[in-house]
Amino acid sequence: MTATAQARPPKVVATGISKWYGALEVLHNVTLEIHQGEFVCLLGPSGCGKTTLMRTLDGLILPDEGSVQLDGALITSPPRQAAVVFQQFGLFPWKTVSQNVAFPMVLDRLPPTQIDEKVKWAIDLVGLKGFEAAYPDRLSGGMRQRVGIARALALGPELLLMDEPFASVDAYTRELLQAELLSIWERFRQTVVFVTHSIDEAITLADRIVVMKAKPGEVLHIYDVPIERPRTIASVRRHPAYEPLRAKIWEDMLTGSGREM
Amino acid sequence: MDMQNPLSDTRSALRERVLERRQRAAQKRRNRFLLIRVLSFVVVLGAWQIYGLNTIDLIFSPFTDVIAHLYQLLVYGPLAAAIVYSVSMFLGGLVIGSIVGILLGVAMGRFAGFEAAVGMYVYAIYSTPLVALIPLISLWFGFGIEAQLIIISMFVLFPVTIAVYNGVRNVDASLTEVARSFRANEMAMWRHVIIPSVVPYIVTGVSQGVAMGLVGMFISEIYTALSGMGQVLAYSANSYKTADMLAVLLTVMVLGVFFRAVIEKLRKRLAPWFNTDTGR
Incomplete structure (x- = not known):
């Protein structure tokens, strides 16, 4: 954590979170502080509860033990300040690109002119101009996730929750989207919680990486990423801190999935 | 992001060409099916007519x-x-x-x-x-x-x-x-x-x-x-x-x-x- 981040008040505080699905404990006593304007990646093997943790941060799931606070207020249902980007995009097939992006603002009953303005802004931002009237089934995976990102950003969220958003697109598109997310985020600096199982993706994007282990899901280590911004994918890969950090996290992940080196 | 715009332009142009070709193929297929339907119609009605003409009216009619x-x-x-x-x-x-x-x-x-x-x-x-x-x-x-x-x-x-x-x-x-x-x-x-x-x-x-x-x-x-x-x-x-x-x-x-x-x-x-x- 950088000194400036520490000086800022915590945006999200998760305290002693545990969650069971039947007899399976998916999260065990997870405590985590995320600061205003920080980009945090939750990283771990499948089954480590990283998605479950993200969903408790949005109030989509309530923990069996412990609590989540956003700006000091207890989270019991999805809060106004947060927006989620989903792994399988979560677009409504019966809504066009514009209608999908407008959807959360329609629910919030914003005035139509304001909605139109924000929809246009967000669609431009993710480079989907010209596709406003298209239905999602006409779009590629990468374009669909751009719609998902536009939908979240149009709300102007203070907390952006991203659940393996690039896991369902091809490797090339994935890096393209990472680069775009970097440049967008470095302009707006929302607080971001980004779930991934890719070490490279975590190092590329995050200020801080929370490495989790499975059975039960627990926080294993938290790493600061000492790579200055603005970043590009190339500048991150070239950075002297990149390889050592990658090796350390890789070791953690092996321990975390219960295998020996 | 500006760097990627020319790229996405060529991609969308390519996609449009693929779509166009697909539409032409679909049109061709539709025409062929229409022809098959018409032929089938002619055969069935013809058979009906011939059978009807060669059967007493009580059983079947042309x-x-x-x-x-x-x-x-x-x-x-x-x-x-x-x-x-x-x-x-x-x-x-x-x-x-x-x-x-x-x-x-x-x-x-x-x-x-x-x-x-x-x-x-x-x-x-x-x-x-x-x-x-x-x-x-x-x-x-x-x-x-x-x-x-x-x-x-x-x-x-x-x-x-x-x-x-x-x-x-x-x-x-x-x-x-x-x-x-x-x-x-x-x-x-x-x-x-x-x-x-x-x-x-x-x-x-x-x-x-x-x-x-x-x-x-x-x-x-x-x-x-x-x-x-x-x-x-x-x-x-x-x-x-x-x-x-x-x-x-x-x-x-x-x-x-x-x-x-x-x-x-x-x-x-x-x-x-x-x-x-x-x-x-």
Whole structure:
């Protein structure tokens, strides 16, 4: 954590979170502080509860033990300040690109002119101009996730929750989207919680990486990423801190999935 | 991001060219299918004609005779009035059966308690041949318009109910979660998620309801008070007027095809995102 981040008040505080699905404990006593304007990646093997943790941060799931606070207020249902980007995009097939992006603002009953303005802004931002009237089934995976990102950003969220958003697109598109997310985020600096199982993706994007282990899901280590911004994918890969950090996290992940080196 | 714009431009141009080529291929395929359909039509009608010409009139009539009798029945006979009567009964039954079926299916699909309470009866009646219930319906409601409407709506009701129930049960849970994450209340959930996902199932159900409703229409007209097209059919059968019978049957077929085409048009209006070619 950088000194400036520490000086800022915590945006999200998760305290002693545990969650069971039947007899399976998916999260065990997870405590985590995320600061205003920080980009945090939750990283771990499948089954480590990283998605479950993200969903408790949005109030989509309530923990069996412990609590989540956003700006000091207890989270019991999805809060106004947060927006989620989903792994399988979560677009409504019966809504066009514009209608999908407008959807959360329609629910919030914003005035139509304001909605139109924000929809246009967000669609431009993710480079989907010209596709406003298209239905999602006409779009590629990468374009669909751009719609998902536009939908979240149009709300102007203070907390952006991203659940393996690039896991369902091809490797090339994935890096393209990472680069775009970097440049967008470095302009707006929302607080971001980004779930991934890719070490490279975590190092590329995050200020801080929370490495989790499975059975039960627990926080294993938290790493600061000492790579200055603005970043590009190339500048991150070239950075002297990149390889050592990658090796350390890789070791953690092996321990975390219960295998020996 | 500016760096990527030229790239995405060439990609969208490429995509457009691929789309264009695909459309041309689809047009070609459609033309070929149209040709096959026309040929099949010619062969079937030709066979009908030849068989009819070589068979005694009592057993079967040539196609041209059937058309002539159809004209006679329509212009000078009772068929035109019978069609008006039957179709209005059918439409009445279709509307009643569809509305009740949609409400029943939605309630069963969305409220587990309601499903537990009435689901078993719905399936029990669905498994019973409805014809077997007609004496009971006549006993309760007589032989008039009321009984006929009830019979037709019952034929329509079950396919609609089952289809809508499946539709509500198959609402994508990940989409309801998306809506929940954006703070949708129950009303918004219905408006933006549940109803749009169920519309294609409703159309499918009503389309099956059309086919079943036409069955119900004939059965109600033959088994209660003889009336409508059922009456024309029964009279021509009783007096061995085979060509008249075939003319009535031809009319029903045309009606069935017509109503299904109307429903299909309606589906394209109501659910333009739902592509039957790909199932989504």
